[in-house]
């Protein structure tokens with residue numbers, strides 16, 4: 731009985747993973763407005779705004795993300811640090827007001843996911859980001 735249950739669960743997880751793939755490609759195409767297969771900073775900011783992602787982290791909805799709101803949204807600290815480094819909040823807070831606004835968060839994420847420092851987000855890098863902000867990701871938003 732137990733073995734059957736586990737097998738069924740594994741099969742269901744695989745089915746979900748397979749179903750998720752086309753949705754990711756669709757999102758990438760939506761963000762890549764000029765279809766040059768790279769998401770530049772402008773396209774990124776637009777996609778970010780369209781998704782309302784800052785609002786998902788901004789628990790009290792005042793338009794600024796405090797350190798507390800940031801830490802509550804980010805999930806597992808060790809995994810987060812591995813991806814973004816220990817000083818992500820400070821690094822992204824470019825005007826040093828101890829809060830992240832929409833622009834700072836968008837720009838910080840952009841630089842974090844441009845893993846090869848090419849100045850653009852390719853489909854692989856975008857996939858990493860989607861995994862991290864999706865269900866069970868670093869940011870569960």
Ligand SMILES: [Ca+2]
Pocket residue numbers: 762763764765766767768769770773
């Ligand atoms: Ca583009």
Ligand SMILES: [Ca+2]
Pocket residue numbers: 788789790791792793794795796799
């Ligand atoms: Ca807030």
Ligand SMILES: [Ca+2]
Pocket residue numbers: 823824825826827828829830831834
């Ligand atoms: Ca700030």
Ligand SMILES: [Ca+2]
Pocket residue numbers: 843844845846847848849850851852855
């Ligand atoms: Ca890149």
